[in-house]
Amino acid sequence: MTHATALKIADVTRIIQGRPAVALSTLPAVWQTLPEAYAEAACLFAWHGTPLANEALSAIGNDFATYPDLDAALAAAKSNMTCRAIMAIMDIEAELGRDVPAALYNVMLAACQRDNPTQLMDMFKDDKALMQDRLWDAVLHAALLVTPIGMFIQSVFSRYGLQFTHVMNCGCAPAEYPGAAFFIPLDEDLKPAYLQNMIAAALEQYGVNAATAGKARGF
Numbered sequence: 001m002t003h004a005t006a007l008k009i010a011d012v013t014r015i016i017q018g019r020p021a022v023a024l025s026t027l028p029a030v031w032q033t034l035p036e037a038y039a040e041a042a043c044l045f046a047w048h049g050t051p052l053a054n055e056a057l058s059a060i061g062n063d064f065a066t067y068p069d070l071d072a073a074l075a076a077a078k079s080n081m082t083c084r085a086i087m088a089i090m091d092i093e094a095e096l097g098r099d100v101p102a103a104l105y106n107v108m109l110a111a112c113q114r115d116n117p118t119q120l121m122d123m124f125k126d127d128k129a130l131m132q133d134r135l136w137d138a139v140l141h142a143a144l145l146v147t148p149i150g151m152f153i154q155s156v157f158s159r160y161g162l163q164f165t166h167v168m169n170c171g172c173a174p175a176e177y178p179g180a181a182f183f184i185p186l187d188e189d190l191k192p193a194y195l196q197n198m199i200a201a202a203l204e205q206y207g208v209n210a211a212t213a214g215k216a217r218g219f
Contacts, residue, residue: 003189010193012200013040022046028054030061035099037192041200045207056206059135060199063101067093068109077113084160085112085174091156095186096149099195101202104143107136108164111172120171134206137170142201148186148194155184 008014021043024032031039042061046053070090077083089108096104111121123133144150144166157164163177186194 007190007193010190010197011037012193012196013037013044019044020047028058028061030064031057034061034064035192035196037196038199041196042203045200045203050204050207052207053203056138056203059131060101060103060139060202060206063103063135063139064098065102067098067102068105070105070109073109073113078115079117081117081162081174081176082112084162085117085157088157088160088162088164091159092153095152095156096195100143100198101135101139103136103139107140107172108174110136111164112174117174118176120165120167120173123170123172133170138206139202140166140172141205142198145201145205146194146197148184148190149198151184152186155182158182 021040024039024043027039027042027046031042034042042057046057050056070086070093074083074086074090077086086109089105089112092108093105111117114121123137124130126133143153154163157174158177158179159181161177161181162174164172164174166172
């Protein structure tokens with residue numbers, strides 16, 4: 001497979017070229033400030049009119065505004081595992097930066113900062129946090145669904161003797177990793193397409209998860 005072919009396969013807008021999309025001007029204004037590839041994915045998503053589409057576009061788009069202070073979180077860490085986990089998140093941020101929604105860092109950080117971080121952090125339990133959990137779960141699902149990004153994240157955690165678990169009931173937690181450390185870098189040429197994939201997946205996950213979760217999760 002040539003590089004050009006690989007890039008074409010990875011690119012969301014090329015995969016669905018010719019599919020109908022809404023105009024960028026109809027999206028929440030924040031999408032006009034984000035990378036063109038992200039906006040293209042959002043325009044395609046919005047056309048389908050999925051349940052909670054407008055809410056998803058607003059929540060994910062606006063999540064690019066404010067990011068956690070990982071240095072402060074590391075300074076406040078109360079256990080060795082939490083320290084290692086936060087250092088892993090810092091390494092992930094060094095690679096992905098502000099090209100991903102802040103929810104990716106926030107959900108991993110929240111899971112790692114609990115008194116007992118090895119227990120699954122259950123989301124959708126607190127009625128007051130449903131909107132936050134809806135966003136966190138969608139972005140985390142999306143990151144791990146795009147295989148190169150998910151493998152990169154797990155490889156970074158492995159370098160700190162950890163793995164990061166996310167299960168389909170929306171629980172997540174760090175855990176000790178008994179294997180040898182490994183590292184799977186992101187292809188720099190393909191990274192923009194992978195990140196576009198992630199944003200497209202986050203939008204879909206937000207709409208689908210919220211629409212199908214039922215009354216048990218307050219939706």
